Amino acid sequence: MPSTFDYTWDTPVYKGSTSxxxxxxxxxxxxxxxxxxxxxxxxxSTGKVITKIAExxxxxxxxxxxxxxxxxxxxxxxxxxGNERGRLLNKLADLMDIHRDEYxxxxxxxxxxxxxxxxxxxxxxxxxxxxxxAGWADKIHGSTIETSEDKxxxxxxEPIGVVGQIIPWNFxxxxxxxxxxxxxxxxxxxxxxxSEFTPLTALLTAKLIDEAGFPxxxxxxxxxxxxxxxxxxxxxxxxxxxxxxxxxxxxxxxxEAAAKSNLKKVTLELGGKSPSIVFDDADLSVAxxxxxxxxxxxxxxxxxxxxxxxxxxxxxxxxLHKFTEKSKSLKVGDPxxxxxxxxxxxxxxxxxxxxxxxxxxxxxxxxxxMGGHRIGxxxxxxxxxIFTDVRPEMRIVREEIFGPVGVIIKFKDDDDIIHxxxxxxxxxxxxxxxxxxxxxIKTAHALHAGTVWVNCSNTLYANVPFGGxxxxxxxxxxxEYALSNYTNVKAIQINIA
Ligand code: NDP
Numbered sequence: 001m002p003s004t005f006d007y008t009w010d011t012p013v014y015k016g017s018t019s020x021x022x023x024x025x026x027x028x029x030x031x032x033x034x035x036x037x038x039x040x041x042x043x044x045s046t047g048k049v050i051t052k053i054a055e056x057x058x059x060x061x062x063x064x065x066x067x068x069x070x071x072x073x074x075x076x077x078x079x080x081x082g083n084e085r086g087r088l089l090n091k092l093a094d095l096m097d098i099h100r101d102e103y104x105x106x107x108x109x110x111x112x113x114x115x116x117x118x119x120x121x122x123x124x125x126x127x128x129x130x131x132x133x134a135g136w137a138d139k140i141h142g143s144t145i146e147t148s149e150d151k152x153x154x155x156x157x158e159p160i161g162v163v164g165q166i167i168p169w170n171f172x173x174x175x176x177x178x179x180x181x182x183x184x185x186x187x188x189x190x191x192x193x194x195s196e197f198t199p200l201t202a203l204l205t206a207k208l209i210d211e212a213g214f215p216x217x218x219x220x221x222x223x224x225x226x227x228x229x230x231x232x233x234x235x236x237x238x239x240x241x242x243x244x245x246x247x248x249x250x251x252x253x254x255x256e257a258a259a260k261s262n263l264k265k266v267t268l269e270l271g272g273k274s275p276s277i278v279f280d281d282a283d284l285s286v287a288x289x290x291x292x293x294x295x296x297x298x299x300x301x302x303x304x305x306x307x308x309x310x311x312x313x314x315x316x317x318x319x320l321h322k323f324t325e326k327s328k329s330l331k332v333g334d335p336x337x338x339x340x341x342x343x344x345x346x347x348x349x350x351x352x353x354x355x356x357x358x359x360x361x362x363x364x365x366x367x368x369x370m371g372g373h374r375i376g377x378x379x380x381x382x383x384x385x386i387f388t389d390v391r392p393e394m395r396i397v398r399e400e401i402f403g404p405v406g407v408i409i410k411f412k413d414d415d416d417i418i419h420x421x422x423x424x425x426x427x428x429x430x431x432x433x434x435x436x437x438x439x440x441i442k443t444a445h446a447l448h449a450g451t452v453w454v455n456c457s458n459t460l461y462a463n464v465p466f467g468g469x470x471x472x473x474x475x476x477x478x479x480e481y482a483l484s485n486y487t488n489v490k491a492i493q494i495n496i497a
Contacts, residue, residue, distance in 0.1 A: 001023075001032070002021050002022055002023025002024075002030050002031065002032050002054045003021075003022055003023075003051075003052070004019055004020065004021055004022065005018070005019070005020055005021075005022050005050075005051045005200065005203075006018070006019045007019075007050075007051075007106075007109070009105050009109075009336070011115070011336035011337075012336065012337060012338045013115045013116060013336055013337070013338060014101055014104070014105045014115055014336065016101060016102055016105065017102075018102050018105065018106055018204065020200075020203050020204045020206075020207045021203065021206075021207065022038075022051055022052065022053040022054060022203060023053075023054045023203075024054050024056050024060055024064070024220075024221065024222050024223060025203070025206035025209075025210075025219070025220060025221040026060065026063055026064045026067050026217075026220045026221075026222070027063075027064075027067035027070075027071075027216050027217045027220065028067075028210065028215070028216025028217060029216070030206070031054070032054050033054045033055045033056045033057055033060055033223075033224070034056075034057050034059045034060050034063075035055065035057050037054075037055040038052035038053060038054060038055055039052065039053050039054075039055045039196050039199075039223065039224070039225075040052055041053055041110060041197075041198075041199065041200060042197075042347065042348075043109060043110070043379075044111070044112035044343070044344040044345065044346050044347060044379060044380050045109075045112060045334060045335060045343060045344050045378075045379040046378050046379050047348065047378055047379055047380070050109060050110065050200075051200075053199050053200075053203070053223045054223060055223060055224050055225075056193075056222035056223050056224035056228075056229045057224065057228060057229070057232075058228060058229070058231075058232035060222050060224070060229070061191060061222055061229055061232040061233055061236060062232075062236075064191045064220035064222050065162055065191055065220075065236055065238050065239060067216070067217035067220055068162040068189035068190065068191055068217055068218070068220055069161075069162055069189070069238060070217055071189050071215050071216065071217030071218045072159075072161055072162060072188070072189040072217075072218075075215040075218075076187060076189055076215060076217075076218050077159050077161070077187045077188070077189070078158065078159070078187065080187060080215075081138070082137040082138030082139070082140060082185075082187075083137065083138040085134075085137040085138075085184060085185060085187060086134045086135065086136075086137030086138050086185070087134075088184075088212055088213060088214050089130055089131070089133060089134035089137060089181070089184055089185060090130075090131060090134040091212040091213065092130055092208060092209060092212040092214075093127050093130040093131045093134060095208040095211055095212055096123070096126060096127050096130065096205075096208060097127050099204070099208065100119060100123045100127070101119060102204070103118070103119075103123055103126075103173060103201055103204060104116075104118035104119035104122070104123055105118075105336075106200050106201050106204055107122060107172060107173055107198075107200075107201050108335040108336060108343070109200070109335075110172065110198050110199075110200040110201065111169065111170075111172055111197075111198045111346055112299070112335055112343040112344040112345065112346055112379075112380070113298060113299070113335060113343055114335045114336075114337075114340045114341065114342070114343050115335055115336050116338075116340075117297075117298070118335075122171060122173060122174050123173070125174055125177075125460055125461075125462065126173050126174050126176075126177040127177075128461075128462040129174075129177040129178055129181045129462040129478070130177055130180075130181050131462075132181065132462035132463055133181035133182050133184070133185035133462075134185065136182075136185045136186075136480070136483060137184075137185040137186075140157050140185070140186055140483060140487065141156075141157060142154055142155030142156045142157050142489065142490075143155055145491075147493075150495065150496055150497035151493055151494065151495060151496065151497075152493075152494040152496050153491065153492065153493050153494075154491075154492055155489055155490060155491050155492070156489070156490045156492065157186070157483075157487040157488075157489055158187075158487060158488050158489075158490055159186050159187035159188045159486065159487060159488075160186075160188055160240045160241045160265065160486055160487065160488055161188065161189070161240045161241075162188070162189050162190075162191065162238060162239050162240060163183050163188045163189070163190055163191075163239065163240065163241040163242070163243065163486065164190075164191050164192075164193075164233035164234065164236065164239040164241070164242040164243070164264075165179040165180070165183070165190060165191070165192040165193070165233075165242070165243045165244075166192075166193050166226070166230045166233060166234070166242065166243070166244045166245070166246065166254065167179060167192065167193070167194055167195060167202075167245050167246075168195050168245050168246040168247075169195035169197040169198040169301075169346050169347070170298060170301040170302060170303070170346065170402075171298070172194060172195065172198035172199075172200075172201050172202065173201035173202070173205065175245055176192065176194070176201065176202050176205055178245075178477050178478060178482075179192060179243055179245075179477075180192065180219060181462075181482075182477075182482040182483050182485065182486050183243075183486050184214075184218070184219070185483065185486075186483055186486040186487050188241075188486050189217060189218050189219075189220075190218065190219045190220060191220045191222060191233060191236075191239065192219065192220070192221050192222070193221075193222055193223070193224060193226075193229050193230050193233055194221065194223060196223065196224065196225055196226070197346055197347050198346065199223045202221055202223075203221065203223075205221075206219070206221050226250060230250075230254075231253075231257060234253070234254045234257035234258055234261075235257040235258070235260065235261040236261065236262075236264075237261055237262045238262075239262075239264055240262070240264050240265065241264050241265040241266075241267075241485070241486070242254060242258055242264055242265070242266055242267075243266075243267045243269075243475075243485065244266070244267070244268050244269070245268075245269040245270075245303075246270070247270065247271055247400075248270040248271045248400075248425075248426075248471050248472075251268040251270045251473070254266065254268065255268065255474075265485070266474060267473075267474055267475030267477075267485045268473040268474045268475065269303065269466075269467060269468065269472075269473045269475075269477055270303070270426075270428075270468060270471060270472050270473045271303055271400040271402075271426060271428070271471075271472060272303050272304050272305065272307075272400060272426045272427075272428030272429060272468065272472050273307055273308060273397075273398065273399070273400055273424045273425075273426045274294070274304050274305060274306050274307060274308070274426070274428055274429040274430055274431070274449065275306065275308045275309075275310055275420075275421035275424075275430050275431070275447075276290075276291045276294045276295070276306035276308070276309045276310070276430075276431040276432070276433070276457060277310045277411075277417055277421060277430070277431070277432040277433065277443065278291065278309070278310065278311045278312060278315065278319055278432075278433045279312055279414075279432070279433060279434040279436070279439060280312035280314040280315050281434055281435050281436050281439075282315070282433035282434050282435065282455075283433070283435055283455070284315065284318060284319060284322060285322075286433065286455055287319065287433035287455075288319065288322045288323050288326050289326070290431065290433070290453075290455065290456050290457040290458075291306060291309050291323065291431070291433070291457065292323065292326045292327060292330070293457050293458055294306025294309075294431050294453075294457035294458050295307055295309070295404065295405075295406040296327070296330060296341070296342060296384055296404050297458045299342050299343065299344075299345055299346075299382075299403065299404050300354075300401065300402060300403040300404035300405060300406075301345065301346060301350070301402050301403065302402075302458060303400075303428055303472075304428050304429035304451065304458060304466075305402070305458075306406070306429075306430075306431050306457050306458070307400070307401060307405065307406055307407065308397065308406075308407055308409060308421075308424075309323075309406050309407065309408045309409065310409050310410075310411045310417055310420060310421060311408060311409070311410060311411070312410075312411060312412075313410045313411065313412055316408075316410050319408075320369070320388070320408060323386070323408070324369065324370055324386065327370055327371070327384040327386060328370070328384075330342055330384055332375050332381055332382075332383060332384070333375075333381070342381075342384070342404065343381070344379040344380040344381045345380040345381070345382055345403060346380070347380065348380060350380070350402065350403070351374075351380035351382065353401075353402070353403075354382055354401055354402070354403030354404075354405060355374070355382070357395065357396055357399070357401045357403070357405060358372045358385060358396075358405060360394075360395045360396060361387050361390070361394065361395070361396040361405075361407075364391075364394045364395065364396070365389075365391075365394075366387040366388070366389055366390045366391075366394060366396060366407070367387065367388045367389040368385070368386075368387060369386040369387060369388045369408070370383075370384070370385060370386040371383035371384050371385035371386065371404075371405075372385045372405075382403060382404055382405075383404070384404045385403075385404055385405040385406070386405075386406055386407075386408060387405070387406070387407045387408070388407070388408050390407045390409060392420070392423065394407075397409075398424065400426070414439065414442075414443070417443075418443065418446045418447065421447055422446075422447065422448045424470075425470055425471045426468065426470060426471055426472045427448045427449045427450060427468050427469025427470035427471070427472045428449060428450055428451070428467075428468040428469075428472035428473070429449050429450060429451040429452070429453070430447045430449040430451070430452050430453070431452070431453040431454075431456070431457040431458075432444065432447075432452065432453070432454055432455075433454075433455055434454075434455075440454045440455075448469045448470060449468075449469055449472075450465075450466065450467045450468045450469055450472065450473075450476070451466060460478070461478070462478055462479070463478070463479050463480075464478060464479055465477070465478050465479040465480075465481040465482070466478045466479075467481075
């Protein structure tokens with residue numbers, strides 16, 4: 001029997017407790033991995049072990065896929081009406097809402113994001129997403145198509161079957177919800193792998209999925225490493241579609257495994273190096289607030305982080321001064337403190353990766369304008385960091401750092417800035433700041449990005465699509481667009497002559 005994770009908090013922001021199984025969730029039961037091995041889950045605020053979770057293996061993926069297939073063919077998929085799927089999703093959303101504070105506490109402990117951000121930003125969007133797709137469940141249908149009077153043609157949007165979902169550690173619960181919401185609304189059965197760094201809120205969700213009354217096998221959660229469990233999902237012959245969020249490097253591997261196995265459908269939500277553009281007519285207080293949110297939200301561990309901040313030369317000095325003041329005011333510390341804005345980075349690996357980028361910026365001749373150092377002696381805290389005097393070829397300008405590290409770059413004119421902003425292999429998002437509506441629209445249309453924010457940044461809604469151009473991904477999540485990732489369209493032609 002897998003063990004249970006029991007934890008009690010007595011902090012300024014949350015007093016309460018949690019209790020859930022740390023096993024794999026397969027066929028409606030919490031079980032040990034087939035090798036009976038475990039993975040340590042680390043608290044990034046201290047570097048110490050919080051608990052151990054069961055480690056899944058490729059064999060466990062096979063067992064989970066079999067459970068998902070059985071559920072799909074008997075009680076789910078086309079055998080479960082949309083209104084029932086919607087009812088179950090709504091029930092899950094209600095339960096998540098009831099457990100909102102507990103979820104936020106688990107996320108803060110496991111991932112390091114602050115309790116307040118987890119509760120208000122992450123949980124809000126998580127619950128909205130599940131409710132949004134609950135609403136879609138009985139509104140998924142094809143259409144009739146006129147050809148000639150002797151033919152009746154119509155389409156059906158059928159579920160794909162068993163789908164695999166591989167998610168990262170930066171928004172652990174949000175990624176669960178973005179993935180399972182559209183997949184369940186459309187009637188698919190799921191095998192999901194959370195990140196080994198942040199598996200806990202997925203396991204709490206498994207408990208609530210059970211409580212909501214989803215039939216056993218509809219959702220299966222297999223903890224484990226990417227190279228074993230993730231790879232087994234990507235190359236499984238009975239998984240018909242895989243959805244992945246994470247690095248571009250691993251996204252390529254997932255696509256390759258899909259191509260080499262059964263040519264399963266692939267959607268990818270990958271990295272970014274998003275520009276924030278501040279024009280000379282911008283409202284500077286708005287630009288400073290949102291550009292700071294753009295890079296520092298979630299400790300910079302955001303795929304759409306506005307990590308390249310372009311500022312018009314006329315306002316560069318004033319912007320830099322105000323942006324520096326804002327950056328200094330952000331309190332880095334205990335995720336359970338009342339006034340913390342930023343907690344630790346997620347892991348020692350990620351901490352070292354970010355510090356490596358900071359070193360490379362210094363070595364390549366950029367000016368470290370602010371920050372660039374560790375905070376405290378335990379855990380993985382890094383101060384908000386700004387580089388100036390950068391050149392386009394520097395690694396800190398080209399590569400995704402995934403930390404609280406921004407580069408600030410001067411620009412001269414509108415054509416020049418479009419060229420610079422688009423000069424990246426990524427195309428996930430962009431933000432621009434101007435009070436001129438024509439300039440806003442022209443620039444938004446010229447940017448190669450899946451999302452463009454005007455006078456805001458890093459805002460997401462369950463009903464607005466999200467995804468990337470270029471190497472930032474394939475397909476869209478959220479909104480109505482995500483549904484098409486999870487259905488096959490069947491055209492039926494009947495001869496009525
Ligand atoms: P990865 O892309 O390695 O991990 C994302 C998920 O993929 C995890 O669940 C991971 O498992 C899994 N995985 C790893 N290897 C494979 C594989 N061969 N086949 C299938 N699944 C696999 O991201 P990292 O966590 O290592 O972060 C590295 C960098 O990626 C970051 O610095 C950042 O730049 C970027 N990133 C981007 C994200 C985004 O939202 N676009 C999210 C996270 C990271 P495991 O549990 O073993 O890690």
